[in-house]
Amino acid sequence: MSDSTFTIPIGPQHPALKEPEHITVTIDGEYVVDVKVRLGYVHRGGEKAFEARTYTQGLYLVERICGICAMAHQLCYANNVEGLLGITPPRRADFIRTIIAELERVHSHLLWVGIAGHEIGWDTLFMYTWRDRELVLDLMELATGNRVTHATNAIGGVRRDLTPDMINQILKGMRHLEERVKYYAKAVPAERTVMKRAVGVGILKPQEAVDLCAVGPTLRASGIKRDIRKDDPYSAYDETPFDIITNDGCDVAARVLVRVGELFESLKILDYCIEHLPSGPIRVRVPINVPPAENVSIVEAPRGEDIHYGKSNGTDKPERYKVRAPTLANWASVPTMLKGGYVADLPITLAAIDPCMSCTDRIAIIDIGKRKKWVGSTDQLRRHIKKCHGK
Amino acid sequence: MSWQVVAYDLFSVLIYPGIIFLVALALFYQWVDRRVYARAQNRYGPHHTGPRGLLQPLADLIKLLAKEDIEPSAVDKMIFRAAPILLLTLVFTALFMVPISGTSAIVSFEGDLIFLIFIMTLFAILAFLAGWGSTNRFSLVGGMRAALQTLGYEVPLAVSLIGPAILAGTLSVSNIVAWQAAEGFWSILLNPLGFGIAIIGIIAIIEVVPFDIPEAETEIVAGWQTEFSGRKLGLLRLAHDLELVFVSGLVVALFLGGPTGPIPLIPGIIWFIIKTVIIVFIIGFIRAQFARFRIDQMVSGSWKYLVPLSILQIIILQLYLMI
Numbered sequence: 001m002s003d004s005t006f007t008i009p010i011g012p013q014h015p016a017l018k019e020p021e022h023i024t025v026t027i028d029g030e031y032v033v034d035v036k037v038r039l040g041y042v043h044r045g046g047e048k049a050f051e052a053r054t055y056t057q058g059l060y061l062v063e064r065i066c067g068i069c070a071m072a073h074q075l076c077y078a079n080n081v082e083g084l085l086g087i088t089p090p091r092r093a094d095f096i097r098t099i100i101a102e103l104e105r106v107h108s109h110l111l112w113v114g115i116a117g118h119e120i121g122w123d124t125l126f127m128y129t130w131r132d133r134e135l136v137l138d139l140m141e142l143a144t145g146n147r148v149t150h151a152t153n154a155i156g157g158v159r160r161d162l163t164p165d166m167i168n169q170i171l172k173g174m175r176h177l178e179e180r181v182k183y184y185a186k187a188v189p190a191e192r193t194v195m196k197r198a199v200g201v202g203i204l205k206p207q208e209a210v211d212l213c214a215v216g217p218t219l220r221a222s223g224i225k226r227d228i229r230k231d232d233p234y235s236a237y238d239e240t241p242f243d244i245i246t247n248d249g250c251d252v253a254a255r256v257l258v259r260v261g262e263l264f265e266s267l268k269i270l271d272y273c274i275e276h277l278p279s280g281p282i283r284v285r286v287p288i289n290v291p292p293a294e295n296v297s298i299v300e301a302p303r304g305e306d307i308h309y310g311k312s313n314g315t316d317k318p319e320r321y322k323v324r325a326p327t328l329a330n331w332a333s334v335p336t337m338l339k340g341g342y343v344a345d346l347p348i349t350l351a352a353i354d355p356c357m358s359c360t361d362r363i364a365i366i367d368i369g370k371r372k373k374w375v376g377s378t379d380q381l382r383r384h385i386k387k388c389h390g391k
Numbered sequence: 392m393s394w395q396v397v398a399y400d401l402f403s404v405l406i407y408p409g410i411i412f413l414v415a416l417a418l419f420y421q422w423v424d425r426r427v428y429a430r431a432q433n434r435y436g437p438h439h440t441g442p443r444g445l446l447q448p449l450a451d452l453i454k455l456l457a458k459e460d461i462e463p464s465a466v467d468k469m470i471f472r473a474a475p476i477l478l479l480t481l482v483f484t485a486l487f488m489v490p491i492s493g494t495s496a497i498v499s500f501e502g503d504l505i506f507l508i509f510i511m512t513l514f515a516i517l518a519f520l521a522g523w524g525s526t527n528r529f530s531l532v533g534g535m536r537a538a539l540q541t542l543g544y545e546v547p548l549a550v551s552l553i554g555p556a557i558l559a560g561t562l563s564v565s566n567i568v569a570w571q572a573a574e575g576f577w578s579i580l581l582n583p584l585g586f587g588i589a590i591i592g593i594i595a596i597i598e599v600v601p602f603d604i605p606e607a608e609t610e611i612v613a614g615w616q617t618e619f620s621g622r623k624l625g626l627l628r629l630a631h632d633l634e635l636v637f638v639s640g641l642v643v644a645l646f647l648g649g650p651t652g653p654i655p656l657i658p659g660i661i662w663f664i665i666k667t668v669i670i671v672f673i674i675g676f677i678r679a680q681f682a683r684f685r686i687d688q689m690v691s692g693s694w695k696y697l698v699p700l701s702i703l704q705i706i707i708l709q710l711y712l713m714i
Contacts, residue, residue, distance in 0.1 A: 006528070
């Protein structure tokens, strides 16, 4: 570090961050020279808590990992446990899950567009998109009974059926949403101050994106066509027609355009699912005890791939449950995006990966600076983990 | 000097159109600004305290004045304490030279326009000093941005404000207003470009979107104001509202004929309020329509477009005067 540089702490409490996370930024004037990310402020010990709960109780714990991707996490969990049990849910349940998951994607992306506007000082966009997001939340409340943590899934199906009346209301709401999304798709790229702040900012080249394991819209905005819904379909995505939206811009503007494009695709999927909703049961009965097995399930959350690993031991509680939320995968690419940019572009670049800190912080990060003895010694780490697990 | 003259001077400085009236006006404009901004964003804005929320700015001010005043141990005490008071004093000084109730301001002399332009620069310098004295990283960056931003807007704003002075042939704001009243037309008719540039310049002075770079919330918390709290923050807020009155009043005086109007029966102060509220409306709408610029975009854009345009405006005026 030379004399002309200067470090700014971003977080754990900072207006640009909606959740606590610490980023040390070294700046030279208005240029960002170096970025260090420190995670772990909202570590809540969720994974350990799974081991003390039955599979059914875990359903309600898992959606509290993230308020916005609640459905994605719960769907991933339900898929995982169903895989451990070796059962498949009824087809109608698959469709209802897809409908709720896509409604959640619409809500999450609208929320993100608003946040992005706020980060670059355009609060009007924030107010407008959040107003329209209320409509999605109302539809979710109608369909599931809750606005945020929906608790739609049960192991072996869904908890609540969609009545024709609900379907009508959802369709009606979607027509309105479609109009609003069209308006944003037209208005946001047309606003020159927004594009001035977004084009060429936070560049993540395609090869870097792949090397740094970026996921979701962040990866797709670097021109890589990868989407779990197409690559490894779950629920009703195997027969639902939709396109993977990509953009070659590799910058914040591309991430905006990818998300706005995905809003249209989500509405398309919703249309298809509602039209082709099969009749039949919504739930199958499942045994309480799960035979010993291991399973990995992946779901495309609004922010990217959400990976869950579950291990059962024949009882009604999991032996081990591990969650890797999409934001954790995206954090690795953040320093690359920020370096060489302006301080003023920090918030929007950070926001562009749509970070969800509490999703991320279920793993303990080893602080190399403070706990040097851990570096290179996997035995010590293993011993520590064993101690944590009470063995 | 007889006591009547002294009493009148005291009355005009302290009450009308002096300090008390100006503070009331400033709080009213804050309400107008918040309402316009909120309505443009499909919100209600302040609507609970007082009739239609009119007293909300006053309530906010009283609340801030009553709150704990935290002074970090590392700050430069003198600058930190003086900054809010100095800023308030500067704004009042500037406001005394803007004609509010009649064609003549409380203080006026030949060349006060130049003095006002100088005071506007002092606003930015004071912001830089306050940021420097706060010894906070965010304040420092904010203060530097405030100083940098001056480099962008100062020249085009000064050139555009000189336009009406060239037309009227005087450098006194009061005389420019008197000239417009005597000629019976507003100088915006010959100065449309200058008016637009002046609006952009005053937005940069009062540091609101799209030029709220020194206070960019999501980037540097509150910029140079980060460490201020309680009474000091209250005074800074009040100074900010008074700045809004000052800049809109100045633009009205120079371009829109000041406190005079086509219907002579209506007193000057009503004209002044109508015209300045229109300016506040424009600022509020611009605030709702744009995203924040980056400091480099602001400075380079200003030198690329605003400076040539403001000089073009002066050339047009000179050609007009020659014909």
